[in-house]
Amino acid sequence: MLGMSARALSFGAIAEAYERFRPGYPDELFGTVAAYAGRPVRTALEIGAGTGKATRLFAGHGVDVTATEPDAAMLAELRRTAPPNVRTVRAAFEDLRPGGTYGLVYAAAALHWTRPEGRWSRVAALLEPGGVFANFGGPFRLADPAVEEAVRAARAPFLESDDVPSPDGTAPEEELQWPGTELERSRLFRDVRQSVIRRRLRVSAPYYLGHLSTVSAYLQLPPPxxxxAFEAITRVLPETVEVAADLTVHLARR
Structure with missing residues (x-):
């Protein structure tokens, strides 16, 4: 199995599909972060912005966002739709140069691609005193157990699992999930909270396949x-599928 870094670098070639087939983020997410902050969020730094799904949410609520992303193709897609209050920086999180601080540092389904060494000290150094860190994301799962099992069986000869494992090994049944586990252990943050925003989406079979085409586990398979694998999955999918796309949100204060 290829490591996290190899999987992280697999997205640039499919930037257009990522923008098309990854769902955006709801206003409820911004409300959750803003309510936790307890004060106006005016500036933010985004870790691994991708094509700007979360960038547009926060910028659309008046936040001046510095969106960082190491992949040129992803960043080009982001710039195509970025509003004026977004500044883009082509850089991996680990390569960001010291500079100003922000009221909010956040990551949208990207933090697990960063290196663990020094992760939290870097985040803390980017935050104003009392500033907020937010992390959010979640799997895109078939809601019907029968359809999910059919897809799992169709995928099995090619791929045992398409999950991204917990970076610190936290079991799925544990109440507090990563990165809340690491934030709790860190002395740099306080008031760690975890919440879930429930989402159900009904999408076409081609859309669902399009989404799978952006998942790193599939991108690492040899093209044939x-x-x-996609042909086998297509054969067992109904015309439309219901998807559970819950967002797990972690918040902490500097």
Whole structure:
């Protein structure tokens, strides 16, 4: 199995599909972060902005966002739709140069691609005193157990699992999930909270396949195997599927 860094670098080639087939983020998410902050959020730094799904949410609420992203293709897609209050920086999180601080530092389904060494000290150094860190994301799961099992069986000859494992090994049944576990252990943050925003989406089978085409586990398959896997999955999918796309939100204060 390829490591996290190799999987993280697999997205640039499919930036357009990522923008098309990854769902955006709801206003409820911004409300959750803003309510936790307890004061106006005026500036933010985004870790691993991708094509700007979360960037547009926060910028649309008047936040001046500095969106960082190491991949040129993803960043080009982001810039195509970025509003004027977004500044883009092509850089991995680990390569950001010291500079100003922000009221909010956040990551949208990207933090697990960063290196663990020094992760939290870097985040803390980017935050104003009392500033907020937010992390959010979640799997895109078929809601019907029968359809999910059919897809799992169709995928099995090519791929055992398409999950991204917990970076610190936290079991799925544990109440507090990563990165809340690391934030709790860190002395740099306080008031760690975890909440879930429930989402159910009904999408077409081609959209669901399009989403799978952006998932790192499939991107790492050799192209012939990837094509065969998608053909096998297509054969067991109904015309439309219901998807559970819950967002787990972690918040902490500097």
């Amino acid at each position: 195997e990837r094509r065969e």
